[in-house]
Amino acid sequence: MQLRQRTLIEPMSLEDIAAVQEIEREIFLTPWPRNAYRREIVQNRMASYIVIRDGEELVGYAGLWKMHDEAHVTTVGVRKRDQGRGFGLALMLGLIDRAFALQARWVTLEVRASNYGAMALYEKLGFKVIGRRRGYYTDDGEDAVVMWSDSLLAPVFQQRYARIREEVANRVSFDASTWD
Secondary structure: OOOOEEEEEEEOHHHHHHHHHHHHHHHHHOOOOOOHHHHHHHHHOOOOEEEEEEEEEEEEEEEEEEEOOOOEEEEEEEEEHEEEEEEEEHHHHHHHHHHHHHOOOEEEEEEEOOOOHHHHHHHHOOEEEEEOOOOOOOOOOOOHHHHHHOOOOHHHHHHHHHHHHHHHOEEEEEEEOOOO
């Protein structure tokens, strides 16, 4: 993992939206609409969004919705030039931190069937493939692979998470102090 000394994960602010949308346009076929993140941050009580900064530069973002006892990952994105440097892993750990804080029991997500790198990352964190949504992505009709974590309360999940979190925490500061 090649992160700078001052890599920080913190809640997404309204001021971060322009940089997040720039990343979205770079990496996704169909970025979220212009006002979507503003609405998520200001109005959606189920939503939690985070960003990761490498030095002063915003290099990635991620979000989840807490629904009942599950945390559903809505998005994860890292600048193309910064992919493969550990930022996606750090963001997922930040989302899992948030899921713990929200007392979720599981984390779930959908990922493009062709996104093998992301699936390998999620599997490293203990996620398992539980199904497939045919034609899920409306931009090109690609299938989504549905993945779920083990129970966040399960000792095997907690041990894996703690080990990976400790490795990453040597390089990344997780600042959840401003979350409500």
